[in-house]
Each structure stands twice: as C-alpha cells, then as structure tokens.
Amino acid sequence: KVPEGSRALAGIGCHYMSQWMDRRTETYTQMGAEGVTWTGQAPFTEEPHVFVNIGDGTYFHSGILAVRQSVASGANITYKILFNDAVAMTGGQPVDGTMTVPQITNQLYGEGVVKTVVVTDEPDKYPIGAGWAPGVKVHHRDELEHIQKQIRTIPGVTAIIYDQTCATEKRRRRKRGLMVDPPRRAFINEAVCEGCGDCSLASNCLSVVPVETEFGRKRAIDQSACNKDFSCVNGFCPSFVTIEGGDLRKPDNQCLSADTPFPALPEPKLPPLSEPYSILVTGIGGMGIITIAQGLGMAAHVEDRGVGVLDIAGLAQKFGAVTSHVRIAPKPDDIHAVQIAAGGANLVIGCDLVVTAGADALGKMQAGRTRAIVNTHEMVTGDFTRDPDFDLPADNMRAAIDEAVGDGADYVPATRLAKALLGDSIFVNQFMLGFAWQKGLIPLGHEALMRAIEVNGVSVEANKQAFLWGRRAAHDLAAVEKLVAAAGKAPEPETAKTLDEIVAKRVAWLTDYQDAKYAQRYADFVAKVQAAEADRVPGQEELAETVARNYFKLLAIKDEYEVARLYLSEEFRSAIERNFEGDYKIRVHMAPPLVTRRDLDTGHLEKRSFGPWVFGVFRLLAKAKGLRGTGLDIFGYTEERKAERRLIRDYDNTVASLLNDLNASNHALATEIASIPEQIRGYGHVKEAAMEKAKAREAELMAEWKNPTATADAAE
Secondary structure, X not given: OOOOOOOEEOOOOHHHHHHXXXXXEEOOOOOOOOOHHHHHHHHHOOOOOEEEEEEHHHHHHHHHHHHHHHHHXXXXXEEEEEEOOOEHHHOOEOOOOOOOHHHHHHHHHHHOOOEEEEEEOOHHHOOOOOOOOOOOEEEEHHHHHHHHHHHOOOOOEEEEEEEOOOHHHHHHHHHOOOOOOOOEEEEEOOOOOOOOOHHHHHHOOOOEEEEXXXXXXXXXXXXXXXXXXXXXXXXXXXXXXXXXXXXXXXXOOHHHOOOOOOOOOOOOXXXXXXXXXEEEEEEEOOOOHHHHHHHHHHHHHHOOOEEEEEEEOOOOOXXXXXXXXXEEEOOHHHOOOOOOOOOOOXXXXXXXXXXXXXXXXXXXXXXXXXXXXXXXXXXXXXXXXXXXXXXXXXXXXXXXXXXXXXXXXXXXXXXXXXXXXHOOHHHHHHHHHHHHHHOOOOOOOHHHHHHHHHXXXXXXXXXXXXXXXXXXXXHOHHHHHHHHHOOOOOOOOOOOOOXXXXXXXXXXXXXXXXXXXXXXXXXXXXXXXXXXXXXHOOOOOHHHXXXXXXXXXXXXXXXXHHHHHHHOOHHHHHHHHHHEEEEEEEEEEEOOOOOOOEOOOOOOEOOEEXXXXXXXXXXXXXXXXXHOOOOOOHHHHOHHHHHHHHHHHHHHHHHHHHHHOOOOOOHHHHHHHHOHHHHOOOOHHHHHHHHHHXXXXXXXXXXXXXXXXXXXXXXX
C-alpha cells in the first residue's frame, strides 16, 4: 500500500491483485516492463512520482532492464521490489536465480538508482559486513509508511526492497518441517473487539473472520488458516493478544476418537465404471483441494484405472478459487479430455460454498446427472477485509446450486465438524471425501483411497480419521452432531430474541460495567421508547429494539476500566483455555493514551506490547471503575472520552425528538436514525473517523425527518 497522495503501478505477479484491494494501485504489464510505461507518460502528466511493484523473480528474470530504462529516462519513480524468497503466486517454486538482498542493492547502485532502502520483518538477521551498497540502511517493516513518504520526494529512480518470505510459503514450509514454526499465535478478546475491521485493513488477511454475537459482529482468528504474519495485531484495537509458547488445544475427549462406539457402517454401493466418471472438486487455496484430486488420482493408479487430473488455481495459492477436474475411467485410453465439459460432472465435492456456486462450477452441473456434496461453511471473501458489514448471500448460492442439480445436493457443516472432531479445519477435505464415498459417489475402493493417504505421507492417521468421520456423517449426521455436542465443546451462546431478553442481558452487563443505578437509567430509557412506540405505532417493537441495542452500545463505553474488566473476565480466561494448552504466556497489544507516544507521520497512538504483568494493572483499573465520570477520572479528560459522552447526550435528545413526531409513516425512518450508533466502532482515530461518518449520515436522515415533503418531491 502506498501513502495517501501517491499512486502505484502493478506489474505481473501477486501485486497485480492489489488493484482489487483499494490500495491506489493501477494498471499491469508484461514481465520485465514494470515502470516502463511511466517513462513515456511522465512528461505529459502533473503526477510528480509513482511507485511500481515488482517481484524478485521478475526482477531477476528481466526486471533489471526496466530499472535501467527508468534510470536512462530520468523518471521520478520508486521500485518496490518484493524479495519473498519464492514464486509464490504459482506454487512456491524457488526463484530462478541466486541473488541476495545485498547483491540486489549493489546492482541497483551500479545501474544508477540514487537511493535504496531495505525493510524487513527481521532487521536483525543481517550480520555486520553483509555487503550493502553505499548508503543502504535496513529498517523494520513497520516503518514502511514513513519511508515511502520520504523516498517519494527524492528526484530520480529510487528503490525499496521489502525482504520477507511470502506468508503462505512460510506456512507451507512449516507444515513440511522446512522452516521453524514460531511458538506464537494471535488471538482476539471477543468482548473487547468492536468489529471495526481495522485489523483486516492492516493485514488484508482472510484468517481474520467474522463472529456473530449478542453484541454485534466481532472478529476472531482462524487458527487453522493463520499464516502467523501478525500484521493483524497492528489494527488499532486493544483486543489483540499473542499467545507465546504452548500449543493449540486438540480434542481430547474420548468420544472424538476414531474408536468411538458408532453403529457399523454399511459398505456403499460404488458407481459403475463403464465410462469416464467426472468429479469436480471446488474450494479455495489452502484447503487441500489439490490434495483431494491427487489422492483420487493415486487411488485410481492403485486400482490400475485410467485417470486424468487438471488443477485450476489461477492466481490462487491461498484463499483464492481453486477447482480440480478429476476423470476416472476403466483404462487410460478411455479418457480423451481431462477438463470436464459443460454439464458433464457426475459429482461435485464443494468444499467452499462461494466457489461451488460460481459460474464455472455451476456450468459443470446438470440436473439428473450431477450429485453435489457441499460444505455449508461460509468462508469470508476479500470484500470482508474492506467492508466489516459484508455478508455472503448464502441462501441465494444454495438456491443456485439446487437449481443446477435438482434434488441432488447434500449440505454438510464440514468445516465445523472437522475442527471439532480433529482440532483443525484443514481436514475438511478428507472429511468431504469420506462423506461422498459413503454416499456411493466415488468409483474407487476404500483400500485404494487409504493407500493414497499413506503415499501422500502427511498426517496419515489424522487424514484417515477425517475420512472415517466423513463416512459416519454421511451415514448418520445427527449421531455425529450429538457426539460433538457431548464432547464438552463450548456451547453456542444463546442470543436474545425478544425485547425483554435484549434489555435483560444489557441490564446485567451495565450493572457489572458500573452499577445498578446506571443499568436502571438504560432500562428506563428503553421502556419510555417502548411505551411511545406502542402508543403511536401499535404492534411494532422494532424502534424499541433498535434503541435497546444502540443506547447500550453508547452507554457501555470501552474505556480503560472496562477493557481491564473484560480482560479479567471468566469468559476471556475460558476462551484462552479452550483454544490453547501447555506452558504459554499472554501478551496484550494496546495503546494506552497516557503512556503511549504518537506516530510522527500520522499523529496516531502507537500500539505497544505488554507482558503478563499488565494483568496486575488491569486488576487495579477494574476496581477503580467507580472513578468513571468523576473529577478523579484521569482518562475522562481525553478528547475521545469527551466525544463519547457527547454521543450519549446527543442520542438522548435525538430519540426524544423522534418520539415527539413518531407515527406509522415515519416509523421506519425513525428506526434507521436510531440505529446510527451501530456504525460507530473501534478505538482512537478509527472511532473518530467512524463518528464523523455516522454524524454525516445522521444529518442527512434528520433533514429528511424534519422535511419529509421536500424529500418526497426530490424523489419524484
């Protein structure tokens, strides 16, 4: 991402996708021409400077020629060279060359690049005498924004080398034992989280997933998919902790072992194989989609069948759409094309709902011919990193699949079950395969499929268990669900469904937050709205429910006392213990306003990391909540706290004005105005920006409220 006021040009590679990510990046070009188009455009535009992205593989292949062209033209341009140690976009192959970062700095210096800076997530890894070109300095990646602002003012060609192994490639190597897996994991305190999405903006990572709660949408870390990049921790929010040491807790209840007493499974009747049988496997990068296809191919070889496998990953190595075409036949000569034709799939194993409901996958389905086994888990998409309120149209996607296959679809919560049964959602692939096999939809024997797992050699026993649990789920899903429920898993919290339940939960919370008097203030206010709504719009409670949720949000300010209380809560302690085991320590990442410095460029508070000792401070703060709002409340004098108290007063007045003129015709508008506070989320500068946006929207709606005739005339 480039600083505000700058533009970037993409080339070819992973950074090409930055054009879809609101990162002020434009265009693309062929390999080795990165920045060359700018040398022709620069004299005819008022844009004084651009950044251009280029990968290390492209740089070594031909990109240095583009740099040479830029130097010769005298253009003002900064090359951002990503040294990620792999051709990550197409499978993590090694770069076809042996250049090191110090060698690149010297080559750039020799070509006439006027300044080169190196940023990395591990600045201490370079020894003294690493062989840098003259004037090169190494900085931590956290300084990238500041460095970009400085370097864009330097005339001529400059360069920033971003030295960090691709996070997806790190994860792949760790799984293979080729790289040390750091004993550190990120975790989110759900109660402290505001659901603002700043962590997703900071990391652009889809391992930060939404969690729907009684108090709105929050965030969680999908530990099975996490790449341990930790850039999400930089989101301006005190809800992030890192767990250092220990391990992820594995299912340890006996009822979750493969030896669990379970009704004997009948042997399925496998489909006849008189002609090629076509299986389409759909999912996203990182789910093991290609592994399923490879396993089916190996099993077919074991049975001496003909088989063809075509994997289509496109730009996806993690979280992008992946499809695998598998065609199995009595003998190799029976397969004349590997790609499945339109309407030609006999079976679709849909490991991801979004990809399975996509046009490419739907085009391979045909009612009366295709059976589909679809995972109901709603994997977030890239839209969620930019829009915290983004929702997948899951019902529409299921309807599209049902239309394509008629009544031939089975839906199974495979991700949830695989994680509960095996401790890791990565096993969803084998779970789905076992489900499909037990349904009699795969023309290969059990022995061959187990042999394929053994040949793969990765987590053999766990994958066999996943296959078995998939079979069991296909035979009796209710029985498997019952076993999972009996395994001591944390029960899903019940959300309030009626106005009385909504109020009761929040009265209890506000009593703990401050005291019974404070909670009664809330209850009385909601009761007033409820009575007015019942009088003016009989039979409706939507406005009262909206006020009940939003007034609570404003009253329960997450100040220093409250954040401390929530970190000491039993719910947080239990969440940590459910997810982690062993000898671990907790570090909390936050930016306390009275002891934290501000970033010189942005003016924002800088987050710091605090060790376990901070929980002692939390205990003192939690006990001091009685100071809240008094003259002794030192935190209450900050601009953020003053603004939050103003919001409460403003909401009191706004709702009062709504009740004065409430009627059936403006009831919906009143409800929308009363819901404005739900848009105000986050902490510090994030919350400040949200306040400004919410206030602007409120002003628009209030103008409509006060002059509905003018609004109606404008609409006409």
